[in-house]
Amino acid sequence: MPLSYPPIRAVEVDGEKRWQATCRTCGQDVCSRPQVVKAAVDEMRRAHGYEAECRRAER
Structure with a gap:
């Protein structure tokens, strides 16, 4: 996986556009x-860091 930050996607919450990022x-x-x-x-996604270096998956 290339070094990239988690992608941001638009989500609808109660008819209002909001933003979310998932590793x-x-x-x-x-x-x-x-x-x-x-x-x-x-x-927040920059604070998370690059997906290829994610340490959460190891827990």
Whole structure:
């Protein structure tokens, strides 16, 4: 898997567009719940780091 941050996707919550990111290595959500502000999700996925270096899958 190439070095990339978890992808951001748009999700609908009560008819409102929100943002979520899920790591493709471990399958866990980077955010605990969808965020209204896309920049917040971007900051969380960068804090998570690259998917290829994900350590969550080892636990």
